[in-house]
Amino acid sequence: MATTIFPHATGAALATAEAHKDPQDLIFYSGWFCPYNQRVWVTLEEKGIPYQYQEVNPYKKEQRFLDVNPKGLVPTVEVDGKALYESLVLCEFLEDAYPDRKPSMFPGDAYTKGHVRLWVDFVQKSFVPTYVRLLQAKEQDKQEPARKEMIEALRTFTAEIKGPYFLGEEFSLVDVAIAPWIQRDDVMIEHRGYTREAVSAEWKRYADHVVQRESVVKTKSDKEKYDPLYARFL
Ligand SMILES: N[C@@H](CCC(=O)N[C@@H](CS)C(=O)NCC(=O)O)C(=O)O
Known part of the structure; x- marks a missing residue:
């Protein structure tokens, strides 16, 4: 599996990843190919949250990634040295952690x-x-x-x-x-x-x-x- 995955995002996603190379408080460990991952990426882009994009092939189980998320899954988000994972947990976390960033992904009452x-x-x-x-x-x-x-x-x-x-x-x-x-x-x-x-x-x-x-x-x-x-x- 690890070897069948192209090593980085391409096309429009590559341009987006490259626009987010610089260090930020929030690091987004991303697998460009993963649908769960895309949920978090879409939420970050929707809300204009500053983030640093880091491409990860989760099937390689590299130690530096396992040190952040012992489950070794993308998507993973790290803020101030603390990591979270699970796409829907992350989308809700972004909503709660950046309440002033609009639009809300929970519009309404x-x-x-x-x-x-x-x-x-x-x-x-x-x-x-x-x-x-x-x-x-x-x-x-x-x-x-x-x-x-x-x-x-x-x-x-x-x-x-x-x-x-x-x-x-x-x-x-x-x-x-x-x-x-x-x-x-x-x-x-x-x-x-x-x-x-x-x-x-x-x-x-x-x-x-x-x-x-x-x-x-x-x-x-x-x-x-x-x-x-x-x-x-x-
Ligand atoms: N329930 C998780 C699923 C995440 C997931 O399955 N990610 C896959 C890539 S699409 C992964 O990291 N797989 C690595 C592995 O299974 O070792 C979520 O919603 O974030």
Whole structure:
């Protein structure tokens, strides 16, 4: 695994990484390829938080990275010598640690905050596993039920979309949580018989819109660098 990962971000993501080379109080240990990682990168960019970008291949388990995060996972964030990990914990941490940095990824009142958390949880626990199962379904007969399951999860999600973003006009943590998997649906389109239209016209509209968000575009590497990561599943 370690060797199939290109050593650094490319394309728009490389330009973003290079704009954040200088030392800052917050160090973002990032794996350019990782969808969980992209959630944190999108949040940092959305909020304009000063950060130092450090590329890490987490599969190499280098000691200098294990010293920061003994779990050896990206994304990891270090502030004042203290590290945190887990993408959704990190997104909430950035919200709490930089309350003056706008926009908030929890726009609105306490109810809306709860609503955002519920649907982030749905993305994490109900949608992402269906994406993984469809990706891992090599045999044709396993693909159809896996595809149906993923499409059903996306329809359940879509029924709650106000448009153009999940909550309406304001981008939120729900959009951040799902955007990396929308950006990575080309492998499903090319190899698993999935289309955005097959979910619904509303889903396609939402998905097309979310991946055009500046913070998502700025954290995206070149397509051909993602492709080898999926090769072992195809
Ligand atoms: N639940 C974690 C998942 C993070 C994760 O799985 N990161 C992968 C890369 S996409 C990783 O660092 N893997 C290294 C390993 O498993 O050793 C999160 O949300 O941050």
